[in-house]
Amino acid sequence: MLENLGEFKRDFYCGDLTEANIGEEVRLVGWADSVRDHGGVIFINLRDREGIVQIVIDPSKSPKEAYEKAKKVRSEYVLAVRGRVNKRPEGTENPKLKTGNIEVEVDQLKILNTCDILPFPIEDGIQVSEEVRLKYRFLDIRRPSMFQNLLIRHEVYQATREFLVGNGFMEVETPMLTKSTPEGARDFLVPSRLEKGKFYALPQSPQLFKQILMVAGIDRYFQIVKCFRDEDLRKDRQPEFTQIDFEMSFVDEEDVMAITEGLVQHIFKKVLGIDIKLPIKRITYQEAMEKYGTDKPDLRFGLELKDITDIAKEVDFKVFRTVAEEGGLVKGINIKGGAKLSRKEIDELTEFAQKLGAKGMAWIKINEDGSLNSPIVKFFTDEQINKLIERMEGEKGDLLVFIADKPEITYKVLGHLRNHIAQKMGLIPEGKWEFVWVVDFPLLEWDEEENRLVALHHPFTSPKEEDIQKLDEAIENKDIALQFKSRAYDLVLNGEEIAGGSIRIHRPDIQKKIFQLIGITDEEAEERFGFLINALKYGAPPHGGLAFGLDRLVALMRGTESIREVIAFPKTQKGICPLTEAPDFVDKSQLEELGIEVEIPENEG
């Protein structure tokens, strides 16, 4: 039954046929999207990546051979068709199809391939488990919305190259087999056959190479590049992901941010036809934390955090007062119109807060008649309550919620609560693109577990110029170091971090001091980053750059929750590819060649 393509050549994509083609003899190829056999006339919707066109096999008009073959066609059979484009008979037009006014009357039909029973229909809006979709990704991608996801992604690549090349950037590839570096995420390791016992690491980012390219005088580098981090997965995190990575020499923050803004504007205009207004607003890290409880604030809605620690110090409510007196933070959110929430809904918010580490959530409901409902007001004097409500800008119909805890917890819980409430109350407007730069990050933070300072961004980020003079002092006194600000900047879109970068350290003496600050000894620094320090010694220009999380950017542009939707072959939460079933065991001989022995835990394998 199956035939070869032979000399057959396609003239058009199915979806590209229009009424202008009426009367033409055309050759089409594609998949049988649906088959409607009336016993006499047979209709087949033929689909390719550009769309669908109806083909008609009428026993009174089409050759008998074509008709007999058409009877055998099932969903997703691969067909080659020759026929005449006709205007559809009056009254049989289908407005749902772009090609709904025409059809192709078949005079030759080839069945090029058959198709097994489908695990799910090839159409948008299906309800199928993601696991099944990933296993049959080749079918999943036949669905128009998935095709569109990959197409938009492709267009983002093109727009990126167009803009960056137009601005003098040069694409340079950096190695995938490289050196493991401490700090940062867990590395994926690749054993070396020629140097037994040694390992390459897959790059977490091209960071060090792009800096070295600046030393090499490339001046403006970019790359659309895979990066690898062996950490636990999330809907916005895959073990391999793509960055738009660039770096520039002889620049400051303003230069890098200007290029970034230009790139964003170009991508949105070119791919979505949307005008992004520049410049993008900026807020400091400190302001972001104080107002939004996070360094990636979603500015599409209000619900700003208000500090009431000073009031809390004076009240009889122990939970507030103790926290306030012991250096903690008491902050609240005014949920406008939240008084309509039921006790059960408030309890759910409390539960949400507790899951994130809060001990509890205090709340005050301001009823429409002005009376208060709250488990905590009894601990307050009237004066204190009034002060509190005034601070919170509370009005009739509002619900005030409060978290009192260590600053990290208060910020984290309220930051999450803020997003949660906005979503729950439907406060997030559709179609809004709220970009914001977050700047003036701390250079370092204290790592409780390792009992040392660690870089917030990465250890190659330059401190602010005024802090560089205090480096020696800071090495003696970590409190000074914790005051340092970095020359880093993050770009946030609708509450998601989509890009981040910094001005780097280009002087070896400063780089060494930073390593010293974060507890990396000279020997360690030499062993792990010696090549960078060495390069900095040979006329490294001042430089800085930035990297976009391309997957997140495309996911936002497509309005999908998970980056898996915009990656052709993503992995599950356990890092498994359901399509290939990677990772998998390898032959013993392969391991022997690498000089590797594997211990398999008992309950596995």
Added chain:
RNA sequence: GGAGCCGUAGUUCAGCUUGGCCCAGAACGCCGGCCUGUCACGCCGGAGGUCGCGGGUUCGAAUCCCGUCGGCUCCGCCA
């Protein structure tokens, strides 16, 4: 490492709380027949299940208990 939700025909799900009426049922899909203008074609008939896996409780388990595997979401982690 931890928490929550989920796992039953090809697919999506019902049944599980309160074990027996379930050698498990629906829809879509699939197969066969009929049907000459449909486009979610229609009508008639049919096939299809290790109830994720293992163990336990019980006269009896899809249902209760324990363990385990997998999927998703979240915390930790992700410079």
